[in-house]
Structures are given as structure tokens and as C-alpha cells.
Amino acid sequence: MPDRAPTVMWFRDDLRLADNPALTDAAMQGPVICLYVHDPAFALGAAERWWLHDALTALDHDLRARGGQLCIMEGSAQAVVQWLAQQAGATAVVWNRRYGGPARQVDTDIKTALKVMGIDARSHPGNMLHEPWQVRTRQGTPFRVYTPWWRAVQAMEAPLPPMSVPASLTFASLPPAVGEQQLAPSALRLLPTRPDWAQGLRDTWQPGEQAGQARLDSFVAKRMAGYARQRDLPARPATSALSPYLRFGHVSPRQVWHAVAAEKEMDEDGACFLSEVGWRDFAHATLFEFPEMATRSLRSEYDRMPWRNDPAALQAWQQGRTGYPIVDAGMRELWHTGWMHNRVRMIVASFLTKHLLLDWRAGERWFADTLVDADGASNPFNWQWVAGCGLDAAPYFRIFNPVLQGEKFDPAGDYVRRWVPEIAHLTGRDLHTPWKMAPRGYPAPIVDLTAGRMRALAAWQTLQDA
Ligand SMILES: Cc1cc2nc3c(=O)[nH]c(=O)nc-3n(C[C@H](O)[C@H](O)[C@H](O)COP(=O)(O)OP(=O)(O)OC[C@H]3O[C@@H](n4cnc5c(N)ncnc54)[C@H](O)[C@@H]3O)c2cc1C
Incomplete structure (x- = not known):
């Protein structure tokens, strides 16, 4: 037959x-x-x-x-x-x-x-908890602010339970003409060769559905307790690191939702974790409404922002050589592992767009090239959020001080020591202000924090005055 x-x-x-x-x-x-x-x-x-x-x-x-x-x-x-x-x-x-x-x-x-x-x-x-057009205001318009959007999501029916692998899965043989054209993954030339810079990625990750599912299961069973309190501490493995698995769809957001909901009564940790997963849907819903989100500021007044052109400063930021330990630790973590802790992503993005006054798009492009979880929605959405030009953004005048951020979120300095070994011998407050000790082999700060902050605020003020 x-x-x-x-x-x-x-x-x-x-x-x-x-x-x-x-x-x-x-x-x-x-x-x-x-x-x-x-x-x-x-x-x-x-x-x-x-x-x-x-x-x-x-x-x-x-x-x-x-x-x-x-x-x-x-x-x-x-x-x-x-x-x-x-x-x-x-x-x-x-x-x-x-x-x-x-x-x-x-x-x-x-x-x-x-x-x-x-x-x-x-x-x-x-690929989403809900389709973008399913979550609407009472007037039937898209939400522009996360908190009411998330409230609306929680008032909806829970996402459908995840499906198993189809039991009836059978396969057709490939027609000969197709068989002749099909390629092995290696033929796509996706891996770096000269140089092979991917050792850190290989040491950190195992792509694929089985690894993603195992990570989800172990996070929910063992590490989710404490998420709400510890998720901002980059030295701790307190977050799920599921982002690349969600990016490539090895794990679905519905699987995440139901794994958390099935665990026990929804406590503070589970609720906090799901609301973070919600940001992913919100970023995609925003991209759906604003397809140019990766290239255009959602607040159009930012088209007039006097961003600076400073290739040397951009390169120092990319290479983790700004002289600010928490920024450099994050940029080096990114280069080595293809991932960076969320709190540190916010700190390095604020430093780039405010203290250095460089265009958020330059940072977005660098992240898009170096993150294993680089996502066409979450990446520009979050860059615009930090830079102040997103719809539901942190205000531009909220400028993270990288020294205070380091002291607050890496108080023992374990994260900085892991990624910036040149200053690992420093202790206490010195670790986040190393220029006071002039350590050998570590750069002096590329920008004065007070001067950089004043310059950023003056630039932002020009948008208000126009
Ligand atoms: C400047 C900047 C750029 C970013 N670029 C990306 C990106 O390209 N891809 C990406 O997946 N995330 C991005 N994020 C969001 C966030 O930093 C990562 O999703 C998170 O650090 C991934 O680690 P995790 O899986 O351990 O997160 P967890 O804390 O365990 O959160 C679980 C999941 O929720 C989702 N999530 C959490 N926070 C956010 C958020 N703010 N926005 C969207 N989704 C979120 C992710 O899918 C994540 O895997 C960016 C954040 C900033 C500040």
C-alpha cells in the first residue's frame, strides 16, 4: 500500500x-x-x-x-x-x-x-503563555504597562496543560531529491573555528530538549525556594538559567507554568518566578505591536537623544575593561558563558546608555551577538526599558551607580572575584572601588561617575526642553 x-x-x-x-x-x-x-x-x-x-x-x-x-x-x-x-x-x-x-x-x-x-x-x-492578541484592556487595546497586563493574564484561564510527545508519531521517508539536498548540522558552518572561542559555552551549557527539561525539573524541585529573595544576587545560582532553552523552544512557557503550578500551593517564590516568565510574553506582545522595536526607540523623543560616538569606550565596555568591577565582571561572564545575570544586565546596560551616553542599539547588538539566549523580543525590549525609551521603562534619570550596585548585590564580592581575577585579592569596599588601591593589570575607570551622570542628565534634559 x-x-x-x-x-x-x-x-x-x-x-x-x-x-x-x-x-x-x-x-x-x-x-x-x-x-x-x-x-x-x-x-x-x-x-x-x-x-x-x-x-x-x-x-x-x-x-x-x-x-x-x-x-x-x-x-x-x-x-x-x-x-x-x-x-x-x-x-x-x-x-x-x-x-x-x-x-x-x-x-x-x-x-x-x-x-x-x-x-x-x-x-x-x-511559544507563548497566551497569544499577544488574547490579552487586551477593557477597551480592546494592547497593554503598554506590565503590571496591569500581568494582572489581566492572571485573571484569564491558566494556559492549557502541556502536551506529551505525540504517541502516534510516524515518519514519511524523504523523496530522493530531498534526501540529496539535506544537510548535517556541521554543513551549516555554525561553529566557530578560527579562533574557536566557544570553550566557555561548551563548559556551561548542554543545548537540547532533554537538558532543558532536566533543568526545569531540578530548578522547580531544588532551587526555586528562595528565588524571590535571592534572584538579584549574581554570585548565587538562584535563577533558573532557562532563558536559552526558552529562546530555542527546548522548553515551552506552558511547561514552565505548569511545572511551577503543580509543585505546591503557589508561594511567593513561585509567583515571583512566573511573573518573570510573564515578562517574556510581554516583550513578545510588545514586539507584535511594534515590529521595529529592535531599531527604533518606542518613545520617539529619544530620536533626538545626543548619543555619543566613542568606539574606544564601547570596546572597553564590550571587553570588560571599564575599570568598574561589577560592569567588567558581567561583560566577561557574557563573553565566557554566553549568558549574564539579569541584575548585572541592568547594571551594564545602564552604564552604557547613561554613564557612557552610548546608544542603546550598540548594546543591543553586542548582546544579540554574544548571548546564547539572544531573543528578538526580550533583548530590545529590555534595552529600551533600561535606556528609558521603552513604553513601560525605568525613567532615564534613574541611573544605577555601579559601585553601590556592586556593594548591594555582590556584598562579599564573590561574583566580581570569579570574573575579574586581577582584583580578587582586594577585600571589603576596595573590591568595588579598586582605583583607590591602583591594582596592577586592572584599568583605571574610563569615566568619572559623577561627571558621567551629570552629562547623561544634561543630555536627557535637552529632550524635556525641546
Ligand atoms: C539589557 C537586557 C537585555 C536582555 N536580553 C535578553 C535576551 O536577549 N533574551 C532573554 O531571554 N532575556 C533577556 N533579558 C532578560 C533577563 O535578563 C533574562 O531573561 C534572564 O537573566 C535569564 O536568566 P534566567 O533564565 O536565569 O532567568 P529567571 O530569573 O530564572 O527567569 C525565568 C525566565 O523568565 C524570562 N525572563 C526573566 N526576566 C525577563 C525579562 N526582564 N524580560 C524578558 N524575559 C524575562 C526568561 O525567559 C527567563 O528564562 C535581558 C535583560 C536586560 C536587562
Whole structure:
């Protein structure tokens, strides 16, 4: 008997088998072809590329364990998806939705083209707690402020319980023409070679669904207690470090929600943790309303901000050589591991956009290239939040003093010592003000904190006066 016509499951930011609504839909129709398209039009940062290599390898491994495989192809997503669907005689292509402007446009174009070809195209909600258009004010407009948005989310029905890996998952064999074109992850040239700077990433992370699920389980069981009190202390492993797993969809936000809700009665730690997960949805909902969020300040008066052009200062910040220990520790943690603690992200972003008066977009781009969790919504959203130009932003005149922040959130100095060994011998307050001891091998501050603060406030004042 001939194979039933297959359904193409197009994986994107949802590299998992469990709680994957599109995959569940495909499996219910009959045999499935699992596709990933590496589209050069959607450039990824260097750290994301490293992650993606291992993520695709892990997904292919998990599919092979079930008798299938991941068909990896390179090229324009529209051309590849249409060609493969036609070659395979597919009746449908299914995927989970994305929310960025260019990605949505591609998906709309592909849907239209497939329909013309007589091939069904179905999209599913798989990457958020709720779809952006489901959470609305009483007037039916999008929320612009987080707290009422989160209140509205909590008043809604809880997200649907996560789905298991589809029990009925069967696979179609690839047509020979497709088999000839499919690539191994290594053929995508995602890994750095000369130089290979990824040792710190390899030491820190294991991409893939199984590792993500294990991290979620162990966080909820062992580390979530104390989250509300300790999540601001970068020396402690108090946060989940689930962000890259959510970014690549190894773990779904619904799985996170229900793992926390199922644990016990919702206490302060669980509630605080879920409200942080909520920020991720809110960032995507904001991107959905403002597709240019990565390049345009949401408050248009910031178009007139007199940002400075200072490549040497930018480079010192990127390399963790500003002379301010908590800033340098964060930037070095980022370079070494591809991740940085949230409190320190806020400190380094404030330092860049305020004490150095450099455009938030320069910081956003550096993060996009170096974070393994670099996210097209959360990254620009948070940069705009810190820089004061987001809709629901911290006011620009709230300027973090990196010395006081260091003393408050790294009081014993363990975080700074871990990442800035040149000053590890300093003790007490000296660790956060090392210039008083003039340690060898560590730079003097690149900006005076008082002068930098005054310059930032004067620049901001020009926006108020105009
Ligand atoms: C300047 C700046 C840039 C950032 N860029 C990114 C980015 O590119 N990708 C990214 O995922 N997060 C980004 N964040 C948000 C936050 O710093 C990280 O999500 C968090 O540090 C990840 O660590 P965790 O998984 O241990 O977080 P946890 O504290 O364990 O939180 C759980 C999850 O909630 C979500 N979350 C928590 N805080 C935020 C937040 N403020 N905004 C959006 N989601 C949040 C993340 O998915 C996170 O994994 C940025 C923050 C700042 C200040």
C-alpha cells in the first residue's frame, strides 16, 4: 500500500517534541516530515549559532530514537518549504507561530503560496503563555504597562496543560531529491573555528530538549525556594538559567507554568518566578505591536537623544575593561558563558546608555551577538526599558551607580572575584572601588561617575526642553 501523503512539520524556535502543538497536529494526520530551514536572511548572533548547532544535533538524535530524522536544509525559507512540500506530495505544512515583523511576513507569504499550490498551511500557538492578541484592556487595546497586563493574564484561564510527545508519531521517508539536498548540522558552518572561542559555552551549557527539561525539573524541585529573595544576587545560582532553552523552544512557557503550578500551593517564590516568565510574553506582545522595536526607540523623543560616538569606550565596555568591577565582571561572564545575570544586565546596560551616553542599539547588538539566549523580543525590549525609551521603562534619570550596585548585590564580592581575577585579592569596599588601591593589570575607570551622570542628565534634559 502506498504511503499516506505526509504532513511537513516546519521547526523554527520550537526545537522540542513535547508540548509542540504543530507537531501534535502533524502526527494526527499521518506520516510526518520534520524540517528545519537555515535561512541566511535571518542572521543569528555568533553565540546563538553555536547553540543552534548542538540544538539541531539533539533534535535529530531525539527524532532518530523514534525512527525519524530532522531534514535540515539551507536557503530562502519560502523557496525551501514550497519545494519540499511539492517534492514530498505533502497535504499540509504546519508550524508554531513567531511574532517578529519579518518572520510574520515570511509566514504569511508562505501560507498564501502553499494555498495556491493546494497545500494546507496551519499555524499554532506554541511559544507563548497566551497569544499577544488574547490579552487586551477593557477597551480592546494592547497593554503598554506590565503590571496591569500581568494582572489581566492572571485573571484569564491558566494556559492549557502541556502536551506529551505525540504517541502516534510516524515518519514519511524523504523523496530522493530531498534526501540529496539535506544537510548535517556541521554543513551549516555554525561553529566557530578560527579562533574557536566557544570553550566557555561548551563548559556551561548542554543545548537540547532533554537538558532543558532536566533543568526545569531540578530548578522547580531544588532551587526555586528562595528565588524571590535571592534572584538579584549574581554570585548565587538562584535563577533558573532557562532563558536559552526558552529562546530555542527546548522548553515551552506552558511547561514552565505548569511545572511551577503543580509543585505546591503557589508561594511567593513561585509567583515571583512566573511573573518573570510573564515578562517574556510581554516583550513578545510588545514586539507584535511594534515590529521595529529592535531599531527604533518606542518613545520617539529619544530620536533626538545626543548619543555619543566613542568606539574606544564601547570596546572597553564590550571587553570588560571599564575599570568598574561589577560592569567588567558581567561583560566577561557574557563573553565566557554566553549568558549574564539579569541584575548585572541592568547594571551594564545602564552604564552604557547613561554613564557612557552610548546608544542603546550598540548594546543591543553586542548582546544579540554574544548571548546564547539572544531573543528578538526580550533583548530590545529590555534595552529600551533600561535606556528609558521603552513604553513601560525605568525613567532615564534613574541611573544605577555601579559601585553601590556592586556593594548591594555582590556584598562579599564573590561574583566580581570569579570574573575579574586581577582584583580578587582586594577585600571589603576596595573590591568595588579598586582605583583607590591602583591594582596592577586592572584599568583605571574610563569615566568619572559623577561627571558621567551629570552629562547623561544634561543630555536627557535637552529632550524635556525641546
Ligand atoms: C539589557 C537586557 C537585555 C536582555 N536580553 C535578553 C535576551 O536577549 N533574551 C532573554 O531571554 N532575556 C533577556 N533579558 C532578560 C533577563 O535578563 C533574562 O531573561 C534572564 O537573566 C535569564 O536568566 P534566567 O533564565 O536565569 O532567568 P529567571 O530569573 O530564572 O527567569 C525565568 C525566565 O523568565 C524570562 N525572563 C526573566 N526576566 C525577563 C525579562 N526582564 N524580560 C524578558 N524575559 C524575562 C526568561 O525567559 C527567563 O528564562 C535581558 C535583560 C536586560 C536587562
